[in-house]
Amino acid sequence: MKIMSRIMAFDYGSKRVGIAVTDPLQMIAHGLTTVKSAEVISFVTSYLKTEKVEAFVVGEPKQNDNSPSSAAGVINAFVKLLQKKFPEISINRVDERFTSRLASLAILSSGIKKMERRNKALVDEVSATIILQSYLESDQYRKKLNL
Numbered sequence: 001m002k003i004m005s006r007i008m009a010f011d012y013g014s015k016r017v018g019i020a021v022t023d024p025l026q027m028i029a030h031g032l033t034t035v036k037s038a039e040v041i042s043f044v045t046s047y048l049k050t051e052k053v054e055a056f057v058v059g060e061p062k063q064n065d066n067s068p069s070s071a072a073g074v075i076n077a078f079v080k081l082l083q084k085k086f087p088e089i090s091i092n093r094v095d096e097r098f099t100s101r102l103a104s105l106a107i108l109s110s111g112i113k114k115m116e117r118r119n120k121a122l123v124d125e126v127s128a129t130i131i132l133q134s135y136l137e138s139d140q141y142r143k144k145l146n147l
Contacts, residue, residue, distance in 0.1 A: 005052035008044070009132035011059050011096065011124050012078045013037065013071075018124030020132040021053075029132035031125040040078075041085055048086070056082055056089055059096030059131045094135045096127070 004026050011018035017040045019032045035043045047053070058079055061071045082091055135141055 005054040007055045007057060007132065007135070008032075008047075008053045009057040009059075009094075009128045009135065010040070010078070011127035011131055012040075012075050013124060014074055016124050018126070018128035019043070020125065020128035021051075022132065022136065024052075026136065029129050029136060031129045034124045037078075041081065044082075044086070053089060056086070056091045057094055057132055057135045058082070058091060059127070060093040061096055092135060092140060094131050094138065096131055 004024055006024055007022045007026055009020045009029070011020075015037060016034050017037050018034050019040075020029050021032050022029055033043075058075065061075060079091055079093070082089075
């Protein structure tokens, strides 16, 4: 089986960024970490020194009517920064509506203790994992693989 490179996903927020990655075969999404927003570029730069990443996936915040949410401007600026710093890595956008809610529900159902469930960094990391899993299941990704 051909070894591929990873895909990295971001749940970008003004304070924190949840980060998730795939395995090298791009089959499984798993949470990696949460970093302060101001430190995300240095974290990615460091990560890329040891791991090959072929694509980024960034959550795209939308309202229920499909219009951009109030956070869209900040996230679009982050996407432009990713493009500038890492021009060789493609960037894909995925609708992130309800990911924080889904992440909270997943954490709740996992049996984690109440104090740990209040950890917003954990919610951000799980949200990034959900964004990445959504991308792996999307038509956008399947077309890339010619499936």
